[in-house]
Amino acid sequence: MSQPPPAASAPPPSSATASASDPKAPRRSVRILRRTIAIVIVVAFSLAAAGGIIVLLGDIESETTYKVIGTTALTGAVSVAAFCGATLIGRRTQWFGIVTIGMAAVTMALSLWFLWGDPLGGPDNYDVWDFLFKTLSSFALLTAVASISALILLLVPRSWMVRIGLPITLGLLGLGTSLVLVTIWVESAWELEWLTRLNGIVWILAALGVVVVPLTSLLLRAGSKPARADRAGETSARSTQPSSSEPSSQPAPALSPSTLDRINAAARAEGITADELIDRLLTAEPRTPSADESR
Structure with missing residues (x-):
């Protein structure tokens, strides 16, 4: 009697399937990206600060000293702008954060060019030099406003x-x-x-x-926290009191797995945890239904 052929082994799961089955993979990659940007900012600013301290210990009247001090101040300002943009990564408006980081990098490059180099002969070639200076001024303005806007976009409209x-x-x-x-x-x-x-x-x-x-x-x-604490205390007090209409052994209703998956997906889309999403929805002001919705 012939033996049945062995069953084909299942192919190993691909990285895309593994990442799709792991709901924490996008959040983990976002944390890694934020950490990488933070490390780059800290290292760059630390090196610039160290250079500024070293030149201040030498000839303080030299042109190189002023250039190094200017580079230190420039690196600090651009680092703050890049950090403001990095705070939006992983959120719905992360495209704005990426644009802010890009404009900060362009501003840094143009500023270093003007600080250490001589763009196209300097003021001798006035038309080109004036165009480059206006471009630098425009990027510096856009970067500053974008960094402020990035912090404002972090607000939750409660x-x-x-x-x-x-x-x-x-x-x-x-x-x-x-x-x-x-x-x-x-x-x-x-x-x-x-x-x-x-x-x-x-x-x-x-x-x-x-x-x-x-x-x-x-x-x-801050004003809504005491109200939530009072509601939580009232809820816990009611839960400890025996109910005459319902048996005390009846378990509390639980959410279905599909509902939990939808809550987790919505929280990942916002770049927050599921608890923070529920807290935001519960603390939001009630909306009065319109005439069409009431019908």
């Missing part, structure tokens, strides 16, 4: 005040940046008095939003 103030602040930052770019690239714009007044008003309102919106979000979040 109330209607934050939901309204957040886009208004970002819009004012964008409008102010556009007005400054116009004054950089259009020489006749400096002669327009109304443009100067408008530019100042827009930036004052933008600075007000940058300060007020995060503080409002922080105060509302």
Whole structure:
């Protein structure tokens, strides 16, 4: 009697299948990327700071000393901008963080070129030099505004005040940046008095939003914690009291596996944990249904 042929062994799972079966793989890669960016920033700034200290111990009046000190300050400013962009990696607006890091790198390269080199003969070739200087000024402005916007985008809109103030602040930052770019690239714009007044008003309102919106979000979040603690205490107190209508041995209802998977997927899309997502949804203000939804 012939023996049946041996069953074919299952192929080993590919890396894509393994990563798809492991829900923590995307979050782990995001943490590794953030850690790598942080290490690069710390090493670069540490080297620049060490160079600045070394030159200050020597001839402080030399041109090289001023260049090294300028490089140290430049590295610190660009490192802060890159770190602000890195905070958005793994979140829904991570594309903005990547753009911020890219603009910080371009600003760093152009600034080092102007600081240590002589771009195309310097002011002797005025047209090209003026174009490069305007380009550097534009990238420095965009990088600074993008780093501030990246921190604002980290806010969680827990109330209607934050939901309204957040886009208004970002819009004012964008409008102010556009007005400054116009004054950089259009020489006749400096002669327009109304443009100067408008530019100042827009930036004052933008600075007000940058300060007020995060503080409002922080105060509302701090004020909601005691309420959540009181609700949790009331819930625990009710759970300890025996109920006459239901037996005490009845288990609490549990969520289905499909619901848990959907919650975990939504949390990964936001770049937060499932507990943080549930906390955000439970602490959000109730929305009044419209007339169409009530019908």
